[in-house]
Amino acid sequence: MLPVSLTLDPAFRVGPVRRRTFGSFVEHLGRCVYTGIHDPGHPTADEDGFRGDVLELTRELGVSTVRYPGGNFVSGYRWEDGVGPIGERPVRLDLAWHSSDPNLVGVDEFMRWARKADVEPMMAVNLGTRGVQEALDLLEYCNVRGGTRLSDQRRKNGTEDPHGIRMWCLGNEMDGPWQIGHKTAHEYGRLAAETARAMRMVDPDLELVACGSSGVVMPTFGEWERIVLGEAYEHVDLISAHAYYWEEDGDLGSFLASAVDMDHFVESVTATADAVRAHKKVSKRIHISFDEWNVWYQKRAESKPPTGHDWPVAPVLLEDRYNVADAVVVGNLLISLLRHTDRVHSASLAQLVNVIAPIMTEPGGRSWRQTTFHPFAQASQLATGDVLRVAIDAPTYPTAQFGDVPVVDAVATYDDDAGQVALFAVNRSLTEHVELSVDTRSIPGLRLLGATTLANPDHTWAATADDATSVLPQPNASAAVDGGRLTVRVPPVSWNVIRLGV
Template sequence: MLPVSITLDPAFRVGPVRRRTFGSFVEHLGRCVYTGIHDPEHPTADADGFRKDVVELTRDLGVSTVRYPGGNFVSGYRWEDGIGPVEQRPRRLDLAWHSTDPNTVGVDEFVRWSRAADVEPMMAVNLGTRGVQEALDLLEYCNVKGGTRWSDLRRQNGSPEPHDIRMWCLGNEMDGPWQIGHKTAYEYGRLATETARAMRMIQPDLELVACGSSGVPMPTFGEWERIVLGETYEYVDMISAHAYYWEEDGDLGSFLASATDMDHFIESVAATADAVRAHKKVSKRIHISFDEWNVWYQHRAESKPPTGDDWPVAPVLLEDRYNVADAVVVGNLLISLLRHTDRVHAASLAQLVNVIAPIMTEPGGRAWKQTIFHPFAQASRYARGDVLRVALDVATYETAKFGDVALADAVATYDAETGEVALFAVNRSTTQPARLDVDLRSIPGLELVEASVLANPDHQWQATADDDSSVAPRANATAQVADGRLTLEVPPVSWNVVRLAVRG
């Protein structure tokens, strides 16, 4: 059995657990909106046509923020098309996903859905085909109380109070050649700066996110961040990070080590931001909004958009079916986000429903949980207080993509007020069970609350509408606490959560 030694100490504090780490993403893409969150013919649909069963699953998932309306979609989006009487809204071609958008759901509906789901909306503005004025108009529509053209129109449209949206993304993936309105770093940097400056004239305390590079494999990665932050540094709060290039391609060992790549990504962006900070000789620190991340099998047939004269509404697109190994990797990516809580101030699992998502729906029918639902829900529910960087001692294994990697990974959170500790750990070994030996002596009096494990001898097991619970987290009866130490045994390819608390 693989020995894994872990030490917890409140002195190893990284920073506070940030609720915005547990954000998600809703884009007008495939069936994410239409027949995903919105399905007027569904038996549970509310007055706006939103599925109440999906709202309940969103709450169960523990989502804190939702980014909207894109994604690639936003770079061609005219937000005015999605307000006012639904029957008068125009149908538009969506060039990003070769689809037709009926604009049945727009900003007002989305904000009402956000309130029902108890999530904070995070709005993206179009800096692809549009610019400063359109962003200002949208901000005025959403956040100004009244007395102006756009704010009064919002009131006329049934929202008398401001939407009060605090977080705004200044465009999306503008370094990507696939992006409508693709720009160089200097072009985007100037546009983002002028947009941010003007938006702050309306509302100085907005939280603004500049577009980072679309991923480490991009030839622009690093240099893009340097140039963009050189322009925008004084006017934005965060820079975005996006990553989807983790998938099992026959190399399970490398796939299970994907979080090491996320670690590298975060640390590289943070280093670049700090270099710009040093050059500018300012005290302000730019943080990261990792507002698109997930496992995504981009070469599967369901990831290919329609072509030619076919411009369907809500086609089946990007509907990956996730297995147990995918869930373990998603859990490990959450571990990476948590241990970088000092720099990652927001994150969004992409996406929420149907499109590379933890929640799946049948049009007019059932909604169900994919395997990746469970690690996200547990991390969101139990991570509280401060994130602790654990001392981890474990053997390594060689991967083709990332070199030598630890066979296990872990992070912990500690809430000093309640005395609660949560330990999140993965076993990356494909063959060996592991024995975790956790030193708890720096937090006297801890007792076991519960331990759970998500694993299956067949790491390719997938949930379905008929069975989404056979491989959900189950109790781990091997866990025990004695003499200031926690021990437990965990299977290969597993996601594990242990909860402890100081009693009395």
């Protein structure tokens, strides 16, 4: 058993836990919307056609914000198609995913769903095929109380009060050559600045997210952020980060260390933003919206869109079935996001239902929780107060991608008012049990409230509609607190949560 020492100390505060860290994403992609959140023939469907079982699971997951309607989809989207009488809405080709969209769900329906799910909406505007005016039109439709053509159209369509959407994404992945209307950094930076400036003329208090590079592996990464923020720094609040390239491809050791890569990503974007800040000689800081992140097996057949003359509605796309190792990596990525709470002010697990998602559904039938559901739900529920950076003294193991990596990664949160600590830790070792010895003397009087472990001797076990409960977070009876020290034994490839209270 490998010994690992951790130290908890309130002096190691990083910043407050941000509820927006626990956001998700709903795109018109595959079965995320149709037969995902919206399935009028389902036994649990409400008067708006939304699945009650999915709403219940969304609330259980603890989602705080939901980004909508894309994603790649938004770069060709005409929001006007999705408002007004259902029978008059056109069916449109979705070039991003080679599908058809019947526009049965649009902005008004999504906002009704968001209220039912108790989530904050994060709306994206099309800066691929459209521009400043179309963004202003959508903002007017959504947020102006009345007395104008578009706000009165919303009222006529059945929504009297404005939607009051605060967070807006200025396009999506605009450096990606797969993106409809993709642009150079200078082209996009200027467009983002002009769109932001105009939107603030309607409402100066909006929170606006500029597109960062589509990923750290992009040749544009770093320079894209520098140029875009050079154009738009004064007009936006956050810059986006997207990452999906973590998957287990036969190198399990590197896969389990994926959070090392996320740490590098966040710190690189932060350094670039701060360099622009220094150059501009301003006090304002730009923070990060990590509004697309997940494990995604992009080489699998279900990630290949239809081709040719086949333009189906809601095809099976990106429906990864996640195993125990995937859940441990998702938990470790959450540790990384929390550890950077001083600069990551918003994040979105992409996506919510069916599409690389923690929630799966059958059309008209069952729903179930994937393995990745559990670390997200636990972190969302238990992370309160301030994030504490945990001092870790652990042996390392070699990885092909990241060199020598500590076998344990961890972060903690400390709620002064409640007198409670939540410690989140992963054992990334493929074979070795670990004994954690945690020095808690800086927070006197802590006692054990509970400890759970998510693991399985077969790390490839995945939940299905027939069996979603054989592997769940289970009580860890080895946890104990004595004399200002917590000890707990954790198995290989595991996600662990320990709760302590005064």
